[in-house]
Amino acid sequence: MDNKQTETSKDLTFTCPHCQTVIGREDFEGHYKVCGVCNYHSRLTWQDRLKLTVDEGSFIEFDQNMDSKNPIDFPGYVEKIAQLQKECETREAVVTGKASIAGLPALIGIMDSRFMMASMGSVVGEKITRLFEYATGNRLPVVLFTASGGARMQEGIFSLMQMAKTSGAVARHHQAGGLYITVLTDPTTGGVTASFASLGDIIIAEPGVLVGFAGKRVIQDTIGQVLPENFQSAEFIHEHGFADMIVPRSELRDVLSRLIRLHRYPREAS
Incomplete structure (x- = not known):
């Protein structure tokens, strides 16, 4: 890998x-x-992922003008963000919105690893939180494609706070009876794995992707043991119960639509 x-x-x-x-x-x-x-x-861009997943012309983006600040005055951070916004054609590492999959309404979140390794800063956390709040209020399912290196060090503690905020929004969605499907793509690591990525009602992984928290070498040095060769792969986490299924990309759209339909969507908004 x-x-x-x-x-x-x-x-x-x-x-x-x-x-x-x-x-x-x-x-x-x-x-x-x-x-x-x-x-x-x-790895796919957010544009590629969107094209493969949702019905053509159905996507309506949320919070598309939300910009990152520089809360700890990290040198060069503002300039780096501006550069990536042009290269990735998005203002942050996650794109969220409403769409339909095989005619079924759903909310979509797509993380793009080109944007600072899709690290989770305050805007990423806020966009994902708002996505779940909208889903809860409108009785819609959430499909979230994760791909991240973890927390964004350029925002310090503000980045780590997003773990609790997003997890709280997911919990409220779950308590309201909403469906949340996580799709783990390469790589899903760090604070994203430790928060909303691991909280899906159904967790799907693409074949062969890297999923974990800390790096393999760090874990080996900490516990003093040699880990299996396929440790932190999609196949390893599926075998050990962390992921519910491994789905090839060519079948993913059909699987998502079947799962959404199985959970009796669409539902009337409350």
Whole structure:
């Protein structure tokens, strides 16, 4: 799982970083950006993920003009944010909104690892909290695609506070009988794993993705034991009960729509 990169290049070929197979880019993109040889699932941009998941033309974005501040005056932070906003065509590391999946209304959140490794700052936490509050008030399911390096050190304690805030919003949604589906994508780590990513009523993982809190080497040094080779992989966490299912990208949209329908959505707003 080393050297995984979000694929945005327009080269004619794609070299799989897992098995080194050279694939025609047209074939690669037509196969959901998944290697047909080893099943490596490339990281997706939020635009790619949205296109593969929701009905065309159905997405309405929430809080799209919300900007990060610099609460601890971290050097260069404001400039870095401005640069990434242009490169990623979004103002923060998560895009949220309302859409439909196979005709079923749902709220969607998509984290984009290109944006500071989708680290969780105050705006990420606020957007996700508002998403769940809207879902609770309007009796809608939430589908959240996680991909993060964890808390955003450039915001210090303000970043860590988002763990409690988002978890509280998820809890209120759960208490109101709402459905929350987490889709773990590569990588989901740190404070995101320790908060809203692990709180889904149903937790789905894409094949082979990295999911964990601390790094494998840190854990090994702490407990003084050698960990399994596939430790923190989607397959490992599924085997040990952390994820409910592993779903290939090509099947994910159908699985999401079936789960939403199974839980008797749409429901009338209260």
